[in-house]
Amino acid sequence: MKRSLLFILIFISVIATAQTKKKPTNFNKNASKKDKFLEKQWWLGFKAGVNLTEANPTSRYTVITPTNYASALNDKVYDNFNKLGSQASLEATFYYKGFSFSFQPTYRHIRFTYSNEFNWDNPENATERLLLNYNHEQKIDYADFPLAVKYDLTGSRLRPYVQLGVFYSRLINANKSVKVSGQDFASGGTNEFSNEPVIVGAKDLFNKSYWGLTGGIGLNYNLGNVRLILDVSYKLGMSNITNTENRFGNDRLSGIGDVQDDLKINNIVISTGVLFPMRFLSNSFKTLDR
Amino acid sequence: MDMKKLQTIIQHYTSGCSLLLIIVLASGSCSNEADPVADKSNFTRIYDNDKFNTSYFPIDMRQTPDGGYLILGGRRIEDSNFSGVYLTKVDELGAFVSEQEVDEVNVNPIGPLMELNGKYYFFCMTAVGLQTQLIEIDASGVIAQTIDVGGSYPAAAALDNSNFVLLSYDNLSKQSVVSLVTPAGSISKSKGFSIGAGDAVEEPIINHFIRTGRQLPFQVGKTSSGQYYFNGFYNYTFSMVVTDLAADNPIGVVQGQQEDGGFSQIQQIDGGKFAASRFNFGDNYFLPNVSIAVSGTSSVADLGGNKLPELTSNAPVMILKASFNGKNNLIYASNTRSKQIALFIYDQTNGEFLGSRYLGFSNPFEIANLITTSDGGIAVCGTTYVAGRFPRICLFKIGKDEFSSSIK
Numbered sequence A: 001m002k003r004s005l006l007f008i009l010i011f012i013s014v015i016a017t018a019q020t021k022k023k024p025t026n027f028n029k030n031a032s033k034k035d036k037f038l039e040k041q042w043w044l045g046f047k048a049g050v051n052l053t054e055a056n057p058t059s060r061y062t063v064i065t066p067t068n069y070a071s072a073l074n075d076k077v078y079d080n081f082n083k084l085g086s087q088a089s090l091e092a093t094f095y096y097k098g099f100s101f102s103f104q105p106t107y108r109h110i111r112f113t114y115s116n117e118f119n120w121d122n123p124e125n126a127t128e129r130l131l132l133n134y135n136h137e138q139k140i141d142y143a144d145f146p147l148a149v150k151y152d153l154t155g156s157r158l159r160p161y162v163q164l165g166v167f168y169s170r171l172i173n174a175n176k177s178v179k180v181s182g183q184d185f186a187s188g189g190t191n192e193f194s195n196e197p198v199i200v201g202a203k204d205l206f207n208k209s210y211w212g213l214t215g216g217i218g219l220n221y222n223l224g225n226v227r228l229i230l231d232v233s234y235k236l237g238m239s240n241i242t243n244t245e246n247r248f249g250n251d252r253l254s255g256i257g258d259v260q261d262d263l264k265i266n267n268i269v270i271s272t273g274v275l276f277p278m279r280f281l282s283n284s285f286k287t288l289d290r
Numbered sequence B: 001m002d003m004k005k006l007q008t009i010i011q012h013y014t015s016g017c018s019l020l021l022i023i024v025l026a027s028g029s030c031s032n033e034a035d036p037v038a039d040k041s042n043f044t045r046i047y048d049n050d051k052f053n054t055s056y057f058p059i060d061m062r063q064t065p066d067g068g069y070l071i072l073g074g075r076r077i078e079d080s081n082f083s084g085v086y087l088t089k090v091d092e093l094g095a096f097v098s099e100q101e102v103d104e105v106n107v108n109p110i111g112p113l114m115e116l117n118g119k120y121y122f123f124c125m126t127a128v129g130l131q132t133q134l135i136e137i138d139a140s141g142v143i144a145q146t147i148d149v150g151g152s153y154p155a156a157a158a159l160d161n162s163n164f165v166l167l168s169y170d171n172l173s174k175q176s177v178v179s180l181v182t183p184a185g186s187i188s189k190s191k192g193f194s195i196g197a198g199d200a201v202e203e204p205i206i207n208h209f210i211r212t213g214r215q216l217p218f219q220v221g222k223t224s225s226g227q228y229y230f231n232g233f234y235n236y237t238f239s240m241v242v243t244d245l246a247a248d249n250p251i252g253v254v255q256g257q258q259e260d261g262g263f264s265q266i267q268q269i270d271g272g273k274f275a276a277s278r279f280n281f282g283d284n285y286f287l288p289n290v291s292i293a294v295s296g297t298s299s300v301a302d303l304g305g306n307k308l309p310e311l312t313s314n315a316p317v318m319i320l321k322a323s324f325n326g327k328n329n330l331i332y333a334s335n336t337r338s339k340q341i342a343l344f345i346y347d348q349t350n351g352e353f354l355g356s357r358y359l360g361f362s363n364p365f366e367i368a369n370l371i372t373t374s375d376g377g378i379a380v381c382g383t384t385y386v387a388g389r390f391p392r393i394c395l396f397k398i399g400k401d402e403f404s405s406s407i408k
Helices: A002-021 A031-038 A251-256 B003-012 B016-028 B037-039 B199-209 B400-404
Strands: A040-059 A065-066 A078-079 A084-098 A097-105 A106-122 A123-154 A158-184 A191-192 A198-199 A209-223 A226-237 A262-277 B044-046 B058-063 B069-077 B082-090 B096-101 B106-116 B119-126 B131-137 B143-154 B154-160 B163-170 B177-183 B186-195 B221-223 B228-234 B238-245 B252-254 B261-270 B271-278 B283-291 B295-299 B318-326 B326-336 B339-348 B353-359 B365-372 B376-386 B390-398
Touching: A031 B390, A040 A078, A040 A106, A040 A226, A084 A123, A084 A262, A097 A158, A106 A262, A123 A209, A158 A226, A158 A251, A198 A226, A198 A251, A209 A262, A251 B353, B037 B044, B037 B261, B044 B082, B044 B376, B058 B106, B058 B119, B058 B376, B069 B106, B069 B390, B106 B131, B106 B154, B119 B143, B119 B154, B119 B163, B131 B163, B143 B163, B143 B177, B143 B186, B154 B228, B163 B228, B177 B228, B186 B238, B221 B261, B228 B261, B238 B261, B261 B318, B271 B318, B271 B326, B283 B326, B283 B339, B318 B365, B318 B400, B326 B365, B339 B365, B339 B376
Parallel strands: A065 B044, B058 B365, B058 B390, B082 B106, B154 B221, B252 B295
Antiparallel strands: A040 A084, A040 A262, A078 A106, A084 A097, A084 A106, A097 A123, A106 A123, A123 A158, A158 A191, A158 A198, A158 A209, A209 A226, A226 A262, B044 B390, B058 B069, B069 B082, B082 B096, B106 B119, B119 B131, B131 B143, B154 B163, B163 B177, B177 B186, B221 B228, B228 B238, B238 B252, B261 B271, B271 B283, B318 B326, B326 B339, B339 B353, B365 B376, B376 B390
């Protein structure tokens, strides 16, 4: 269903672009007409790159509920912007007089980790002690549908730009792995152990969609008949990604003692790619740019 | 930038994709914020103590009027062979509220935790004289009074209108004793039944109480026809015994196989129809719709049933009557060999199997009891071994919709 929606959106954007291309144009009749022609352009292309994720818990939840110590001792510690994800986008952009309106359907794979620690001891006997570390990694795939406005800061061959927009993301898939390691001091020595990670499908634990705002900077470089792009943007998640109704729905994770917090996620997204113009100055497909 | 230029720009951007994106954005993303109803409806909690050598296990629980849960449990104590008394109160979200490690003067708490006129009661016994005590607590788990009942080794109890029916073991006369106890602690009726002569028959009973041996499924109750029954030792055998508490001899006996066979749980549906489970030399059988003769002598082994090899040897079984999807169901809860709590759902009217649900993973989980909750869901209480070693109380709350999805 989500894949179908993705394809439909891409298809519509391509059709829209193609229709624009078919509009009659007056090629290179004189300088003023050329300038007028250059005021607007359609671009179609693709880009790909890497991303880093920050997870912000807005409400914390726990399975392990302390009765004689502070629950904060077991709080999950989120490791922000430490795991590389990746993304690939199609881009359809309409340029007009320095402004560009861009639709960039994206497949985005994100990763983030958190850990928590548990300690059991006996104040009267130092050897009666167990330390456990739970390391969790989430891998989530989204189909993003961002709509952004770009503004070119210069009109030269190298064009830096700034952009702002909104995005809507549909969940495609999610997995979670939990690795438990620890130190057992009660075995007659220091017994360091590490269990095989438990990997579970976690799609049900996440909301089917979330939305956010995006802003960033980038560079366009016109090379021959194409435009190269380097894009750095920040995605600010505005809604909870956790499925609140199904928070405890995975018995395997609950049994381990893990439950999903309410989370908003932010991403740093770096992409490079290439755009192709859809309107041309002449039949020889000369580039539109000076 | 003047407004005219902006309008021109906007007019040029007329492709269908932008419109579609706005529609999608508006339609789908505002419904995923915090959900207090869901938080109460479904949760899993493990109540942890960070002391290395403490151990807790639940016995029974009740939902209190504030939506929270009151859990009666036991705990390991150093100065007695018996378990100490542990009470904990959690709120409707399962969050810990309070706990009470009851003084070691009283030990061996038994279920159920019985609610009568807004108060909660359970039986235990003194650590020294082994005398049965009736403990009254309020909805927050605070002990209101402790009443000396007399008799020894309380084994099982049940609510009988405004009184309690108690099964206990008298180690002096070597009898299983059924008593009617008032909330004030006085015994209005009592009848004892010999377990048989010799120490051999007593050994599993004592091992049950000091928890060094198998936990035997002692049970007591009242049938719809007004007779009392108990599941315990009678005449060398773990049997279901039916009595009117007047005649010296039982009205009916459904014999087990010494301590190796018998009922592991009995719930009367109506008349002679019961939902039951039985154990036989380690094997477990569910009988969700069985006729049991409450008079005369018969054998548990003759009742057949569905054999469940996935359950632990001589597994404890709890049976709950509950309605889901417009049907009266029976939920059997037990322990699997894979260390999970298994819930099996049957149609109460004909015993048809309707579904199953498994709780717990990684660490061992064991059933204590399950109840229906005020929101139409169920709550399951058990023991888990945190980090594979520390016995702690766990509580699963499963909402009505969530649990209904497990039923065919």
